[in-house]
Amino acid sequence: MKRGDLVDPRKHFGDVVTALAEGRPELVVLSADSSSGSGLSGFKKRYPDRHLEFGIMEQGVIAIAAGMATTGKLPVVAAIAPFMTARPFEMVRNDLGYMRQNVKVVGRSGGLSYGDLGPTHQSIDDFALLRTIPGMTVFAPGDPVEITRAVEAALAHAGPVYIRIGSPPIPVVYDSPDQCTLALGKGTVVSQGSDVAMIATGAALPRAQAAAAALKAEGISVRLISMGCLKPLDEELVRAAARDLGRIVTVEEHYVSCGLGAAVATLLAGDRPVPMCMLGVPDRFPSSGPYEDVVRNVGLQPDQIAEAVRRFLR
Amino acid sequence: MDTSVPELRRQALRIRRYILRLIKAGKAGHVGGALSAADLTAALFFAVMRMRPEQPDWPDRDRFVLSAGHKAMLLYAALAARGFIPEEVLDTYGSHGCKLPGHPDMHKLPGVEASTGALGHGLPLAVGMALGLRLSGRASRVFALMGDGEQAEGSIWEAAAAASHHKLSNLVGIVDCNGLQISGPTVEVMSYEPLHERWRAFGWEVRRIDGHDLPLVLRTLEAVPFHPDRPSLIVADTVKSRGVPFMEGKLEYHYWKPPAAELARAEQELEAAAEVPA
Numbered sequence: 001m002k003r004g005d006l007v008d009p010r011k012h013f014g015d016v017v018t019a020l021a022e023g024r025p026e027l028v029v030l031s032a033d034s035s036s037g038s039g040l041s042g043f044k045k046r047y048p049d050r051h052l053e054f055g056i057m058e059q060g061v062i063a064i065a066a067g068m069a070t071t072g073k074l075p076v077v078a079a080i081a082p083f084m085t086a087r088p089f090e091m092v093r094n095d096l097g098y099m100r101q102n103v104k105v106v107g108r109s110g111g112l113s114y115g116d117l118g119p120t121h122q123s124i125d126d127f128a129l130l131r132t133i134p135g136m137t138v139f140a141p142g143d144p145v146e147i148t149r150a151v152e153a154a155l156a157h158a159g160p161v162y163i164r165i166g167s168p169p170i171p172v173v174y175d176s177p178d179q180c181t182l183a184l185g186k187g188t189v190v191s192q193g194s195d196v197a198m199i200a201t202g203a204a205l206p207r208a209q210a211a212a213a214a215l216k217a218e219g220i221s222v223r224l225i226s227m228g229c230l231k232p233l234d235e236e237l238v239r240a241a242a243r244d245l246g247r248i249v250t251v252e253e254h255y256v257s258c259g260l261g262a263a264v265a266t267l268l269a270g271d272r273p274v275p276m277c278m279l280g281v282p283d284r285f286p287s288s289g290p291y292e293d294v295v296r297n298v299g300l301q302p303d304q305i306a307e308a309v310r311r312f313l314r
Numbered sequence: 315m316d317t318s319v320p321e322l323r324r325q326a327l328r329i330r331r332y333i334l335r336l337i338k339a340g341k342a343g344h345v346g347g348a349l350s351a352a353d354l355t356a357a358l359f360f361a362v363m364r365m366r367p368e369q370p371d372w373p374d375r376d377r378f379v380l381s382a383g384h385k386a387m388l389l390y391a392a393l394a395a396r397g398f399i400p401e402e403v404l405d406t407y408g409s410h411g412c413k414l415p416g417h418p419d420m421h422k423l424p425g426v427e428a429s430t431g432a433l434g435h436g437l438p439l440a441v442g443m444a445l446g447l448r449l450s451g452r453a454s455r456v457f458a459l460m461g462d463g464e465q466a467e468g469s470i471w472e473a474a475a476a477a478s479h480h481k482l483s484n485l486v487g488i489v490d491c492n493g494l495q496i497s498g499p500t501v502e503v504m505s506y507e508p509l510h511e512r513w514r515a516f517g518w519e520v521r522r523i524d525g526h527d528l529p530l531v532l533r534t535l536e537a538v539p540f541h542p543d544r545p546s547l548i549v550a551d552t553v554k555s556r557g558v559p560f561m562e563g564k565l566e567y568h569y570w571k572p573p574a575a576e577l578a579r580a581e582q583e584l585e586a587a588a589e590v591p592a
Contacts, residue, residue, distance in 0.1 A: 028449070052445065052480070060438045060472030067442020070427065071450060075442075090432055091469075095439060099420060099429045 001177075006169040007144040010108050013165050014039025016151045017076055018046060024155070026074045028052060032061045034079035038108050059088040065103045066095035074102055074155070080114070081107025081123030081164055089129055096160035097133035103161075104154045110140075110164035111203050111253030112286060115294030119285040122294075123164070127201075128258035130162045131231050137161040137184055138231040140252075142205025143173040146228045149182040153229075157184055166203040166253075168291055173209050173226070185232040193223035196313060197241035198305075200251040201227045201260045204279075207295075208251045210302035215309055222309070233263050242274045249277045249309055253300065256280035277312040279305060317361035319529050325395055326356035326528070327588045330557045332391035332404055334581055337572060340408025343416070346567040347461055348388035350492035350552040353526050355388055358457055359396045362535040367397040370424035376454050377427045377443050381436020381470075382461035382490065383417040389426065390414050398425035434467025436460065437487060441473045444485040444545075455538070457486045463495030465506040471516065478517025483539040487518070487547045490525065492554040494565050510549045518547040525550030558583050 001007065021027045021043060028050045029035060029043050035051065044051040054061050058079060065075035077084065084107040085092065096103050107126055114121035130138045137157060139150040147165060154161040173190060174180050181188045187199075190209065193216075200208035205226050212222040223245060225237060241248055248268075250261035261278030268274060279300060287297045295301055299308065329352045337343045359365070363376040380389045387407070394401045399413075406412040413422040417431025427443070430436045440458035447454045464470060477485050489509060497503050506512055510522040519540035523530050531550070538546045554568070555561035558580045561570075572580065 049449075054476050054479075057472045057476065059434075059469045060441075060476055063435055063438030063469065064442035064445065064473070064476060067428075067439040067444075068446035068449075069442070070439075071443055071446030071452075073446045073449065091435065091438075094429065094432055095435060 001144055001172045003172050003175050005172045007172065009144065009147060009165045009170050010039035010167055012144050013106065013147050013151065014042055016148050018043040020151065020155055021047060024074065026072055028068065028073050028075050030054060030061050030065050030075050030077045032056055032058050032079045038078035038106065040078060058083045059091050062088040062091035063095045066099055066101040069101040069103050076104045076106065078106035078108055080121060081110035081126055082121060085123060085126040085129050093133050097136055100135055101160060102158050105162045107162065107164045109167040111166055112291060112294050113167040115289055115291040118288035122286055124254045124281045124286065126164055127230050127254050127260065131263065135159055136231060139163040139229050140202035141165065141182065141228045142200065142202055142226050143170055145172060145174050145177045145180045146182050146226065149180060150228060153184045164202055170203060171206050173206055182228040185229055185234055187225055187227040187229060187234040187237045190224040190226050193221040195221045196247045196249060196309060197223045197225060197245045198249045198251060199225045199227050199241065199260065199264060201230060203253050204251040204300060207300060207302045208305060211305035211309065214302060214306045220309065220313065227260055230260055230263060233267060235267055238264050238267055239272060242268050242272045247275050247312065249312060250279065251300065251305060252280045254280050255283065257283060277308060279308055315360065319532065322356050322360055322528050322532065323589065325360045326353045328395045329356055329391040330584055332394055332401065333387045334584060336387045336390060336404050336407040337570065338577060339405045342571040343387050344384040344568065345387065345570045346494065346554040347382060347490065347492060348385045349555045349557050351385060351388055351459060351490040352557065353528055354488060354490065354531060354550055355392050357528065357531045357535055359392045361532055363457065370398055374452055374454055377456040379428050379436045379440040379456060379458045380418060380430050381458050382433065382464055383430030383436065386416060386418050389418055393423065393425045399423060433464040434469035437470050438473035440485060441477050441482065444482045445480060448484055455484045455486060457488065460487060460489045462489055462491040462493065462500045465489065465509065466504040474513065474516040474518065477545040481543045482545045483542055485545040486538050487545065489549050490552055491549055492552045494554045494568060496568050498565065513547040517544060519544045520547045520549065522549040525552035526556055557587060559587050
C-alpha cells in the first residue's frame with residue numbers, strides 16, 4: 001500500500017482480523033447476519049469452528065459475546081455501526097462496560113457511509129454514546145494503515161473496544177506506515193504546520209488532508225493531526241496543538257455537539273481554552289443520497305473544510 | 315455433602331432467613347421474588363450445581379446467572395449459605411459502597427457470574443457462557459434464573475432462539491413464575507402464557523413444575539439436559555414471598571420497605587411456618 005492507494009476498509013479490516021487470528025485460538029467472530037458485509041467471509045472460511053452466526057439479533061449478540069468473554073474467549077463482533085451501538089447500547093454499557101469484558105465491537109459502514117440508505121443506517125452518534133462508557137476504548141481509524149493499527153491495539157488490550165470503520169474505499173494517507181503512531185490513547189501528527197491545527201478522525205481524515213493541501217498552496221500552513229483513537233484521548237497531542245498554534249479545527253463524520261470536537265473542547269476548556277472551529281454534522285438528521293453528496297450536504301468535502309478554515313482564520 | 319430433601323429444606327429456610335436479615339440491614343429490597351425462588355436456588359446451590367466455594371473461579375464450575383437481577387438478596391443469601399462469603403457480610407447490605415449492591419456486581423463478590431439488573435441480559439449472557447464453555451471443551455453447565463415479568467423483554471427471546479439454534483444442551487433456563495410483577499398480575503400486565511408452550515416453540519425441551527415441591531424440583535434439575543441436543547427450560551410455578559404467610563401472593567411485597575413491627579412479624583411467621591425437621 002502506498003499513499004493515495006484506494007482500499008476497501010471492510011475487506012482490509014477482515015483481512016487483518018483473519019491474519020491476527022492465527023495463534024489466537026481464543027479469538028471468535030460473532031455475526032449478526034453481518035460477517036459477509038464486514039469483510040469477514042475469509043475468516044469464516046478459514047476458521048469455520050470459530051465463526052458463530054446468530055442472524056439479525058444485535059442486542060443478543062453483544063450480550064452473548066460478553067458471556068463468551070467470561071469464559072476466556074476473545075469475541076469480535078462486526079455489523080453496521082448503528083446496530084452495534086445505538087440499538088444494543090444497554091448491552092454495550094452493562095455487559096461490556098460495567099462487566100469489563102474483553103469484546104471487540106466493530107461498527108462498520110459508520111459515519112455517513114450509508115448516505116443512500118438514509119439516517120436509519122447512518123451512524124453519527126456512536127462516538128458520543130460509546131465515549132460515555134467508563135473503561136471503553138474508541139477507535140476511528142482514518143486510513144488502511146490506521147485500521148491495521150487499531151485492530152492490533154484492540155486485540156492486544158484486555159477490555160472492551162469499539163472500532164468504527166466506513167465502507168466507501170479510502171486512500172492511504174501516510175507516505176510510510178512508520179509515520180503512523182496510532183495506538184491506544186495515541187494519535188498521529190500527519191503533517192506539521194504553523195498557522196492552525198486541524199484534528200480529524202475516521203473517514204474525515206483524507207478529506208482534511210486534501211483541505212490542508214489546498215490551504216498550503218495558498219500559504220496557510222496546517223498541522224494535520226489524525227485522532228484515530230477518541231478514547232482515551234491523546235491529551236498531550238491536543239494540548240501541544242493548542243499551545244503551539246492557538247487555534248484548532250476539528251473534522252468528523254459525527255454530530256458536532258458530542259463527538260471529537262466536543263472531546264477536544266472539554267479537555268482544553270479546563271486549562272488552555274483556544275478558539276475552535278468544529279466541523280461535523282449539525283443538529284438534524286442528514287439527507288439521503290449518494291455518499292459524496294451527503295458529505296457535501298453537511299459541509300465536509302475538502303473545499304468546504306478549506307473554506308471553513310479560511311473563515312475561521314480571518 | 316448432604317443433598318437429601320430434608321437438608322435442602324433446611325437450606326431453603328436458611329436462605330429465607332438470610333433474605334430477611336439482608337432486608338433488615340438494607341431496610342428495603344425486592345423481597346417477594348427473592349423468597350419465591352428460594353427453594354429452586356437451594357436445590358441448585360446445595361445439590362445440583364458443581365461449585366467450589368473455596369475456589370470460586372474454578373474453570374470447570376457450573377455457572378449460575380441471575381437474569382432477574384433484582385432478586386439480588388436471593389443470590390447473596392445463597393452465596394452466604396453455601397460458604398462463598400461470610401454471613402456477616404449480609405449485614406452490610408444497603409450501606410454505601412458495600413459489596414452487595416441492589417443488583418449484583420460480578421467484580422465485588424466471589425460467585426457472582428454476571429452484573430445483572432437490567433432485565434433481559436442474563437439469559438443472553440448465559441447463552442454466551444454456554445457457547446464459550448462448549449467451545450473450550452468443558453463439561454460445565456449454565457443455569458439462568460429468570461423472572462416471569464422478565465419474559466416480556468425481547469432480548470430473552472433472541473437468546474432463546476440462539477440457544478436452540480446452537481443446540482446448547484449445557485444451558486438450563488428456569489423461570490420463577492410467581493405471577494406478580496410491579497404493576498400487577500403478570501398475565502394482566504403482559505401475558506406470555508402459556509409460557510411453557512412458547513419456550514417449546516422456540517426449540518427448548520420444557521418441564522413445568524411446582525417450584526416449591528422440593529423433591530420434584532430436585533428430580534427435575536437432576537434430569538437435565540432433558541434432551542441431548544436442546545437447551546432445557548423449567549417453568550417453575552411459585553408463590554410470591556413464599557415462606558412468610560402474611561406476605562404470600564401479595565403484590566405489595568414485590569419491593570418492600572418494612573416497618574420494624576412488620577419485619578418482626580415476618581421473622582416470626584417464617585419460623586412458625588417452616589416445615590423443617592428438627
